[in-house]
Amino acid sequence: MSMLKKIPEEMIEKVRKANDIVDVIGEYVQLKKQGRNYFGLCPFHGEKTPSFSVTPEKQIFYCFGCKKGGNVLTFLMELENYSFLEAVKILAEKSGIDLPETNTTEETSLSLENQNILSAHNWLTKLYHHLLRYTQDGKEGYEYLKSRGINDDSIDQFELGFSPAVKGFTADFLEGKGFHQQLLVKAGLLNLLDDNSIVDRFAGRIIFPIRNHLGKTVAFGGRTVTGQHPKYINSSESELFQKNRLLFNFDLAKRHIRKESEVILFEGQMDVISAYQAGVKNVVATLGTSLTDNQAKLLKRYVDTVILCYDGDQAGINASFKAANLLRQVGCKVKIANLGENSDPDSYISEFGVDSFKKNIIQASDTYTSFYMRYVKKDYNLNVEADRIQYIHQILKQLAMIDSSVEREHYLNDLSEEFNLSIETLKDEVHAERKKIKHKHNGEQNRYTRSTSKLRQQNRLLPAYQNAERFLIAYMLEDQLVSDRVQKEIGVDFTMDEHKVIATHLYAYYEEVETSDVSMFIDRLEDDNIRQLVIEIAMLPILNDISNQEISDYINIIQAQKRNIAILNDYREQQRLAEQENDPIKAATIALNIIAIERQLKNTK
Numbered sequence: 001m002s003m004l005k006k007i008p009e010e011m012i013e014k015v016r017k018a019n020d021i022v023d024v025i026g027e028y029v030q031l032k033k034q035g036r037n038y039f040g041l042c043p044f045h046g047e048k049t050p051s052f053s054v055t056p057e058k059q060i061f062y063c064f065g066c067k068k069g070g071n072v073l074t075f076l077m078e079l080e081n082y083s084f085l086e087a088v089k090i091l092a093e094k095s096g097i098d099l100p101e102t103n104t105t106e107e108t109s110l111s112l113e114n115q116n117i118l119s120a121h122n123w124l125t126k127l128y129h130h131l132l133r134y135t136q137d138g139k140e141g142y143e144y145l146k147s148r149g150i151n152d153d154s155i156d157q158f159e160l161g162f163s164p165a166v167k168g169f170t171a172d173f174l175e176g177k178g179f180h181q182q183l184l185v186k187a188g189l190l191n192l193l194d195d196n197s198i199v200d201r202f203a204g205r206i207i208f209p210i211r212n213h214l215g216k217t218v219a220f221g222g223r224t225v226t227g228q229h230p231k232y233i234n235s236s237e238s239e240l241f242q243k244n245r246l247l248f249n250f251d252l253a254k255r256h257i258r259k260e261s262e263v264i265l266f267e268g269q270m271d272v273i274s275a276y277q278a279g280v281k282n283v284v285a286t287l288g289t290s291l292t293d294n295q296a297k298l299l300k301r302y303v304d305t306v307i308l309c310y311d312g313d314q315a316g317i318n319a320s321f322k323a324a325n326l327l328r329q330v331g332c333k334v335k336i337a338n339l340g341e342n343s344d345p346d347s348y349i350s351e352f353g354v355d356s357f358k359k360n361i362i363q364a365s366d367t368y369t370s371f372y373m374r375y376v377k378k379d380y381n382l383n384v385e386a387d388r389i390q391y392i393h394q395i396l397k398q399l400a401m402i403d404s405s406v407e408r409e410h411y412l413n414d415l416s417e418e419f420n421l422s423i424e425t426l427k428d429e430v431h432a433e434r435k436k437i438k439h440k441h442n443g444e445q446n447r448y449t450r451s452t453s454k455l456r457q458q459n460r461l462l463p464a465y466q467n468a469e470r471f472l473i474a475y476m477l478e479d480q481l482v483s484d485r486v487q488k489e490i491g492v493d494f495t496m497d498e499h500k501v502i503a504t505h506l507y508a509y510y511e512e513v514e515t516s517d518v519s520m521f522i523d524r525l526e527d528d529n530i531r532q533l534v535i536e537i538a539m540l541p542i543l544n545d546i547s548n549q550e551i552s553d554y555i556n557i558i559q560a561q562k563r564n565i566a567i568l569n570d571y572r573e574q575q576r577l578a579e580q581e582n583d584p585i586k587a588a589t590i591a592l593n594i595i596a597i598e599r600q601l602k603n604t605k
C-alpha cells in the first residue's frame with residue numbers, strides 16, 4: 001500500500017496497538033459484551049437489532065447484516081471519510097504518540113475548497129469572539145449574553161462572538177486573509193444581493209459557532225440584538241454543514257452522554273449553553289429544524305434513552321410528539337420533560353436554578369405513555385360523552401402496546417380514576433386489543449425468521465470446495481504454520497480467484513511479519529472487496545486446535561475440485577475438436593463423460 005510508505009509500518013502498528021478497537025468504536029456505537037465479542041447497532045446500515053460485532057482478540061469489526069468489516073483504521077476511514085493518513089494521525093494524537101513529520105503534502109479527504117471554508121470559519125470564529133469579549137464593537141453582544149446569564153467561561157468555551165454591523169467588515173477581513181469572495185458566498189458567510197452587492201450575512205448578530213462532531217466549526221448561528229428579522233438565522237446548508245445530520249454541541253456532549261447513559265435534547269442553542277453552564281452536560285440541540293431520522297439514528301447509536309426538553313408551548317409539545325415517535329421508531333426509549341406553558345429550558349434554569357431543573361423537570365419527565373395521554377387530550381372535548389369514549393379507546397389502544405403488565409396496570413388505574421370506570425372493564429378491553437396486536441406481530445416475526453434462515457441456508461449452500469477454501473484461509477490467517485503448509489502443498493492453486501489473491505498477499509505478509517494479525521494484514525490489501533472478504537472469513541467459527549488430518553481433508557477437497565475442473569476443460573477441448581472433425585459419435589461419448597464429471601462436481605456440494 002503506497003500510503004504506508006509515508007509513515008513507517010512499525011509506527012502504524014504502535015498507533016494501532018495503543019488504540020483498542022473496542023474503545024474507538026465504542027465512541028460511536030453503543031457496544032454490549034456478548035461472549036467474546038461486542039455487539040451494537042451497525043453505523044453503516046439502518047437496523048434495529050444489533051448485527052454489528054467487534055472482536056477484541058482480533059481487533060476487527062464485522063457486520064453480519066451489511067457485511068462491512070475491517071480494523072480500527074478502516075472503521076474511521078469508512079465512518080469519518082478520513083484518508084488512511086488522517087485516521088492514523090487522529091489515533092496517534094489520541095494516544096499521545098508523536099508521528100514523524102511526513103514530507104509529502106498533507107493527505108486529506110476534504111476538497112481544497114472545503115479546507116478553505118473550514119479555515120475561513122476558524123478565522124472568523126476567533127475574530128468574532130475577540131470582538132465580543134474585548135472590544136467596544138462587540139459590547140452590545142456581550143451585554144446581551146450577560147443579561148441572559150451567560151458567564152465568561154461559557155462565552156469562551158462556546159467561543160461565542162459578535163459580528164459588528166459595519167458594512168463590508170467580514171468580507172474585508174477575509175479577503176485580507178486571501179479568501180475569495182465567491183467562496184465566502186458559497187460558504188454562506190456573505191450574502192449576494194440581487195444588485196450583485198455583497199453583505200455580511202451575520203452583521204449585527206451574536207455568533208454561535210456550530211461545530212461538527214469532530215469539533216470543527218462548520219457554520220454559524222446568529223441572533224440579532226438589534227431587532228432584525230428573523231430573530232435567529234443559521235448559515236445556509238453546504239457540503240460541510242448539513243442541518244439534518246448535525247446536532248449542536250454533540251462534540252462536547254458525547255462523553256457526558258455516554259457517562260449518563262442518556263441525552264437531553266433541546267430545540268435551542270441557548271438552552272444547551274445555559275444547561276451546560278449549569279453543569280448539565282449531556283445536552284444537544286437540533287439546528288432550527290425538527291428532529292430528523294438521521295439525527296435520531298445518530299443518538300440511538302450512543303444511548304437508549306432520550307429526554308426531550310422542548311418549549312412548553314403548544315408548538316413545542318407538537319414538536320415533542322413528532323420527535324418522540326421518530327425516536328421510538330429507531331428504538332430509543334423516550335421521556336418528555338414537562339416545562340409547563342410559557343416556559344423554555346433556558347428561562348426555566350435562570351428563574352428556578354439548575355437543581356430544580358434537574359429534579360422537577362428532567363427527573364420528573366413523563367414517560368411516553370403519560371405524555372401521550374396528555375397530548376391526545378387536546379383533540380377531544382372531554383365534557384362530551386362521545387368524545388370521552390373515543391379518547392379512552394385511543395388511550396387503551398396505546399396501552400395495549402405496552403408489554404409490561406405492571407406498567408399497563410399503572411396507567412389503567414389512572415384512567416379508571418379519572419373517568420370513574422371499573423378497572424376490570426378497562427383490562428378486558430386492553431386484553432382484546434393485545435390479542436389483535438399479537439396476531440399482527442406473529443406475522444412479522446415469521447417474516448423475520450424466514451429471512452434469517454434463508455441467509456443461513458445460503459451459507460450452507462456454498463459448494464464444499466468453496467467452504468473448504470474459506471475455512472482453510474481462516475486457519476491460515478490464525479496460524480502461520482498452517483499457511484506455510486498450504487503454501488507448500490497447493491501454493492495459490494485455489495479455485496476461487498479472490499482466494500488466490502488473499503493467499504498471495506498472506507504468504508508475502510508472513511514472509512515479512514511472521515506473526516498472525518488479521519487487523520494488520522488487511523492494511524496491505526488495497527482492494528475493498530478483498531478486504532471485506534478477509535474479514536468475513538476471519539469471522540468464521542474455527543477450532544482452536546486443528547489437526548493435521550483436518551487440514552489435509554480441506555486440501556484434498558480443493559485438489560479434487562481442481563482436478564475435476566482440469567479434466568472437464570480437457571473434455572470440452574476434445575469435444576470441440578470432435579465437432580470440428582465432424583465425428584458425432586465421438587462427440588456424444590465425450591458429452592456423456594462431461595455430464596458425469598459435472599455430476600461429480602455438483603455432488604461435492
Ligand SMILES: [Zn+2]
Nearest residue numbers: 042045063066
Ligand atoms: Zn451493517
